[in-house]
Structures are given as structure tokens and as C-alpha cells.
Amino acid sequence: MDGGSCRARSPVDPSLPGDRPPRGPPLAPARHPQAEHFAVVEAPVRPPEAGELLVRAEFLSVDPAMRGWVSDVANYSEPVPVGDVMRSFAVGTVVASAAPAYRPGDRVTGLFGWQEYATVDAGAVLRRVDEDDLSPSLSLGVLGLTGATAWFGLSEIARPAAGETVVVSTAAGAVGSVVGQLAAQAGCRTVGIAGGPEKVRLCLEEFGYDAAVDHRSPPLAADLAAAVPDGVDVYFDNTAGPISDTVLPRINRRARIVVCGTAAISSWDPWPTGPRVERHLLTKAARMEGLLFFDHQHRLPEAVAALAELVRGGRLRYREDVLDGLEAAPDAIAGLYRGENLGKRVIRLA
Secondary structure (H helix, E strand, O other), X not given: OOOOEEEEEEEOXXXXXXXXXXXXXXXXXXXXXXXXXXXXXXXXXXXXXXXEEEEEEEEEEOOOOHHHHOOXXXXXXXXXXXXXXXXXXXXXXXXXXXXXXXXXXXXXXEOOOOEXXXXXXXXXXXXXXXXXXXXXXXXXXXXXXXXXXXHHHHHHHHOOOOXXXXXXXXXXXXXXXXXXXXXXXXXXXXXXXXXXXHHHHHHHHOOOOOEEEEOOOOOHHHHHHHHOOOOEEEEEEOOOHHHHHHHHHHEEEEEEEEEOOOOOOOOOOOOOXXXXXXXXXXXXXXXXXXXXXXXXXXXXXXXXXHHHHHHHOOOOOOOEEEEEOHHHOOOHHHHHHOOOOOOEEEEEOO
16 A cells, blocks of 8 residues: 555644645544544554554444543543554454454454544554454444443443342443343343433333333332332443433442543533432442453453353344534534434445
């Protein structure tokens, strides 16, 4: 590919003139990154040097965590600087290799960014994608970040026992839908919290929740109380905010709260205030723990092997929300927070 070019999506400061994104301090879009915070950039494709790969992307991932990756508010990872390729997971095929572990034609997944071609260190590869009987896009969803997040959140933090009640927020989403199904297979009673009648229907009819409530419905507290008459043993929290404030008074003694996301909080600057959780944790001897995929990524093959067998056996259902072309990328994150997607959002490249 020496002498060729590729396109990439990069954060750009819309207050500055010109088509080429400037390099400078991290971008901090208000609330959620919007289409105007990104620009298309064409650049030469650099051939791989020793220890590197050139990967042609097939699918790009769109994840709620990406909102935090372009914010200059304190986060668990360095923000993406203005002018750099947007950080994201992707799956694609090795075009050229200068790393002995990989050959042209290998399909791989990793943090390759929102770009058509990526020249990356071989260490950026999370794993080789060997599930030839399944769509490669699944390595970004049920067999990737989202599926593994659900797997490790339950198995390593929540550790639900048969007969316990597991409540999941954003229960029809890419992570939540897997959590509910895995918890049901562990013999738990599952209760989903979702936004709108269609997502509630999906929870019940497609993902097998025992009960589901609509957080947009005014009587959320009453609906939840009716759905969890014996309290909550595990709360898999993808939202924080008012939804979690409604769940926490219902937790049982020795409950486990897995904090996987804070989608309901639009901004952390200034830091929001609200009901205190400490008394709930103290009086119920409960435990609350944050969950980051990166703390478990070294065990990704273990999770993928188990999840792939469930998918093949029809015991794990999933949905994908597929957008076409790099041109769909700029508004893709904002669309997540508008609740547009039904399933794991990915971008398919031609």
C-alpha cells in the first residue's frame, strides 16, 4: 500500500477555521460528541515496519465509552487529542505484516481506530478472529468488548447464585442483553430496565427477561417494586443517575452492584450531586465495584470461547445496529445517547 491513501475520522475543534484538523489540546465536547466534532482526513497509508501490521478494516465499533475518550475530564484513559484518529475497536484483515505472529489474510481485532487502513504495532491486536462460521462483526459485540464485559462483570464481580434476582439497566443494549441471558442461564430471576415500549418488548420476547420496566414511565419506582418483590441481589448498572437511585433502596443484604457505565450523566463538569449511596451499602453490607474491560482483556480468549459456543448453540441471542460507510461515523456516538440503536452499533466499511 506504499503511496496509497486512506480516510480516517478525527476529532476536530469546530471553532477553528480550515478543513484540516489542528493538533493541540484534547477535545472536550459539551455533553456528547456530535457530528461537528469530527472531520474526514485523507493521509498516506504507511507500510508496516518491524513488529507492525497493516490492517484493512471491515467493521468499526461504536461504544458508549467513546464519549469519555474525547473528553478532557478525568477518565480511565488518555483523551484522544484533536487531530488524531478516533480511538475505537475494529476488526479487519491483515494486508501486510512485519510481525512474525501474523500473516496476510489473518483476521484480527483490536484498537485500530476509525479508519479504513491502520498501520499498528502487533501489540494492538487483542486476538486473532478464528470464528470463520460467524460474522466478523460479532468480534466487536457479543464476542468482543460488550460480550466479554458482561461475562466478566457477572463471573468476577457479581457472582450470582441460582434463585437470586438480577436487575440490569439498559437491559436491551449490547452489554445488558448479554448480562440478562447469562444470569438466566445461572438460574437467576432477571429484571430489565429499558427505555421505551419497544426495548421493553425486546427484553421480554427476545432476551428472555422474567420482567422488564420502562424507565421513561412515570411510575418507575412502583413498577420496579412490583417487579422485584423479594428485593435485588445483583444490580448491573449501565446508567447511574435517577435509574440507579430508584434501584438502590431495593437492594438486599450482601447485594453486589456492578458499575459498568454512567450513561444517564450527561456531564461530569461540574461534578453532579445526588442521593448518597453509602447508607445503602453500609446497612445492607452490600458491595459496589467498577468494571472496566481493560482489567480483564488478558482473559478475552476464555470469554470468547464460551460465548461463541452459546451463540452457535442458539443459547445467546444478540442484535446488531449496522451503519454503512465511514461517513456514518461522526454522528454515531451521539446516536447511541439518543437511544436510536437496537443492539450493538457497528459501522460496516465497503
